[in-house]
Amino acid sequence: MTCVLCTEHHPQELWRDSTLYVIDAADENLPGFIRVVMNRHVAEMSDLTDAERVHLWTVLNVVEKVMRETMSPDKVNLAEFGNMVPHVHWHIIARYRDDAFFPEAVWAPKVRTEVSEKMADRRAAAERMKTDLVAALTAL
């Protein structure tokens, strides 16, 4: 079976280097949602080389910092599952006390249906985040 993450150009791609790529994973509920995906088809973090893993951690830290600076989330959530697609990819999500799932994980059922009145501001902030993120990653 072809792996959907084994691609040289993802439709939501924001940035890429020789080790990994970064995509915009925002949806209608979660305006600040970034995924970091390894280029190489590897299932587990401990299958990576030390250099790959250190680089990935560095990129995750940059994503979190830029997300916090531009979107001021109440909390950042980080997760690596790969149960459906066993190719290392990280979810980095800006969480707000009034988002659809808070305080539960975004993989749990929604706890509210009303959309925050701040959603438009958050979507605008997410655009700034993407611009700043590409700049910060390029400067690494």
Add this chain to the structure above:
Amino acid sequence: MTCVLCTEHHPQELWRDSTLYVIDAADENLPGFIRVVMNRHVAEMSDLTDAERVHLWTVLNVVEKVMRETMSPDKVNLAEFGNMVPHVHWHIIARYRDDAFFPEAVWAPKVRTEVSEKMADRRAAAERMKTDLVAALTAL
């Protein structure tokens, strides 16, 4: 409000150093479940010092390796949320294709209720994991 993770001795504690502690978070559905908790009350990964963060990643990698060696999971899941308790703590979970939630995240609703016939073996493997994990962390 007192933080439940700000403690010098957690009831499920397996190991501790000057930076973090490791607890057994197994439950009836998930025999291989470890949490790694910072000693310091810090909300986000990017609030940690570089030295703390590098040490934490090193410990997470050791947990994942020992979990794979002893429990042979179909996938390891890693997550850091802190929406309810904003004190950096990581979930490291051994996932199996026949577990109660697979392929969903363990924060999603259960997808099956029957208990795997391999559960007794996995609980025994989890005991070996804990012993090996303490040894591996002590050797760091």
